[in-house]
Amino acid sequence: MAEPRIASRQPFVQKVQPGTYWWCACGLSKEQPFCDGSHKGTGLGPVKVEVDTERTVAWCGCKHSGSGAFCDGTHARLG
Ligand code: FES
Ligand code: FES
Numbered sequence: 001m002a003e004p005r006i007a008s009r010q011p012f013v014q015k016v017q018p019g020t021y022w023w024c025a026c027g028l029s030k031e032q033p034f035c036d037g038s039h040k041g042t043g044l045g046p047v048k049v050e051v052d053t054e055r056t057v058a059w060c061g062c063k064h065s066g067s068g069a070f071c072d073g074t075h076a077r078l079g
Pocket of ligand 1 (some may be wrong): 023024025026027028034035036038039040041042044045046047
């Protein structure tokens with residue numbers, strides 16, 4: 001399986017409105033933290049996230065979180 005690129009070594013913290021979001025899992029998107037289609041050919045693809053109520057989200061930027069689209073602190077342990 002392809003290894004994602006580290007887009008950022010810290011999360012993208014945003015207040016988000018209810019809706020559907022496509023989090024970039026490959027790290028190649030220029031529209032971080034969301035997919036812009038750049039994953040084509042990598043074997044990786046975006047993760048769909050449904051947000052029900054307005055809230056603050058810490059989107060994983062390192063692409064190595066154990067919690068998918070959401071930062072779980074793994075970025076601090078990357079080499
Ligand atoms: Fe990264 Fe689509 S550009 S998953
Ligand atoms: Fe990826 Fe925090 S930015 S785990």
